[in-house]
Amino acid sequence: MNIFKRKAGVISTAGILLILTGCLISGTFVLSVMIRDLQVSANGENYYINVDITEDQDWQDHQGNIKDIDLVGFELWATNNTGVANKFSAYVADSLSSLDSLSTRTEIEEHGILVLKDLPLKATGQTHITYGQSFKYIASLDKLKELAEVGKFKMFAVANESNINFNLDSVLVIVTFTAGT
Amino acid sequence: MKRPVKILLALLVFSQPVLASGIGVGVSVGREYPIIQEDQKAGQVIGIRARLQAPLGLSFEPNIYFTHFGDPDFEDFTSDLEGSKVTAYGVDVLFGGAFGAIGFKPYYLAGVGVYNTSRDQSLQDEQRIGWSTGLGLEFGVAKFLSLDFRARAVIVPTQGGGSKKSASLTGGMNLYF
Numbered sequence: 001m002n003i004f005k006r007k008a009g010v011i012s013t014a015g016i017l018l019i020l021t022g023c024l025i026s027g028t029f030v031l032s033v034m035i036r037d038l039q040v041s042a043n044g045e046n047y048y049i050n051v052d053i054t055e056d057q058d059w060q061d062h063q064g065n066i067k068d069i070d071l072v073g074f075e076l077w078a079t080n081n082t083g084v085a086n087k088f089s090a091y092v093a094d095s096l097s098s099l100d101s102l103s104t105r106t107e108i109e110e111h112g113i114l115v116l117k118d119l120p121l122k123a124t125g126q127t128h129i130t131y132g133q134s135f136k137y138i139a140s141l142d143k144l145k146e147l148a149e150v151g152k153f154k155m156f157a158v159a160n161e162s163n164i165n166f167n168l169d170s171v172l173v174i175v176t177f178t179a180g181t
Numbered sequence: 182m183k184r185p186v187k188i189l190l191a192l193l194v195f196s197q198p199v200l201a202s203g204i205g206v207g208v209s210v211g212r213e214y215p216i217i218q219e220d221q222k223a224g225q226v227i228g229i230r231a232r233l234q235a236p237l238g239l240s241f242e243p244n245i246y247f248t249h250f251g252d253p254d255f256e257d258f259t260s261d262l263e264g265s266k267v268t269a270y271g272v273d274v275l276f277g278g279a280f281g282a283i284g285f286k287p288y289y290l291a292g293v294g295v296y297n298t299s300r301d302q303s304l305q306d307e308q309r310i311g312w313s314t315g316l317g318l319e320f321g322v323a324k325f326l327s328l329d330f331r332a333r334a335v336i337v338p339t340q341g342g343g344s345k346k347s348a349s350l351t352g353g354m355n356l357y358f
Contacts, residue, residue, distance in 0.1 A: 026343055027217025032257045067343030070220065071303055075258060132261035135303040172258055176220050178343035 026180025062179035203234035209353025222251030279321035311337035
């Protein structure tokens with residue numbers, strides 16, 4: 001019985017060590033990239049955002065060993081310059097897409113992928129969408145995860161009504177990923 | 182009847198053939214610590230278990246654990262992200278423990294379970310098979326009652342080949358019939 005007890009102890013301790021050893025080479029990480037200098041498109045119809053998370057240190061540390069993109073979320077600040085409440089949406093395209101800062105609203109709506117839908121713009125002043133709130137506006141999480149795994153993508157913010165003048169002040173892109181060997 | 186309760190009852194029924202001489206029930210509470218999971222903080226865990234005695238000092242423990250991880254903090258930004266909730270139901274095999282004996286009795290455990298991880302805020306809801314192992318110390322205060330303290334490590338493989346790991350420290354009591 002004592003031999004059996006010792007064996008069980010060794011096996012159990014080995015199991016714990018195996019898990020703890022695994023911890024040293026895998027984990028879940030959260031990175032954030034703040035984008036402040038947002039470009040208004042040449043035609044003034046939308047905001048063009050070049051998202052690049054590949055410069056982030058966490059990303060570089062684990063690039064090549066990423067197993068899962070767990071979550072993609074945003075924190076946004078936008079200012080409505082009109083007295084009329086409105087909404088805006090965000091579209092994405094991969095970094096090789098022909099969409100760019102010269103693209104029109106119609107081109108973006110046709111060739112981009114809607115990822116954030118109907119974000120509110122209050123009548124005057126700045127609207128702040130928190131990280132936690134951003135999830136309820138996400139329209140295509142799978143596409144966002146797919147683009148986040150590549151690390152670079154284009155994003156466009158367009159007011160739902162074309163006559164609405166708004167500033168997209170800044171965007172924080174937050175990516176949670178699991179990496180391990 | 183709620184699904185976890187049904188599963189626990191099913192585990193109890195199917196575990197009947199291994200019963201040798203005793204049966205018990207127990208409850209425990211404690212803290213669960215995420216291991217290298219930046220999107221979680223330590224949170225509360227509550228466990229409910231049955232215990233079925235088998236030969237050779239073994240016992241089987243069908244159990245349900247409810248974990249609510251704490252909300253994470255990040256250095257770079259202010260987050261309002263909530264911690265995940267995990268409901269795990271499974272069976273641990275224990276070697277050792279009091280099981281009606283008086284005094285301090287250590288035990289080792291290893292088990293398998295179904296881990297349902299959800300976060301309402303971000304619409305995450307995933308069910309995966311996970312593994313556990315740990316060490317415990319049971320203090321039998323009477324033939325029918327013991328205090329139970331355990332450290333338990335859990336690993337839940339994810340779809341892409343990674344894994345989520347955590348460790349819990351709990352204290353509770355067992356009643357034997």
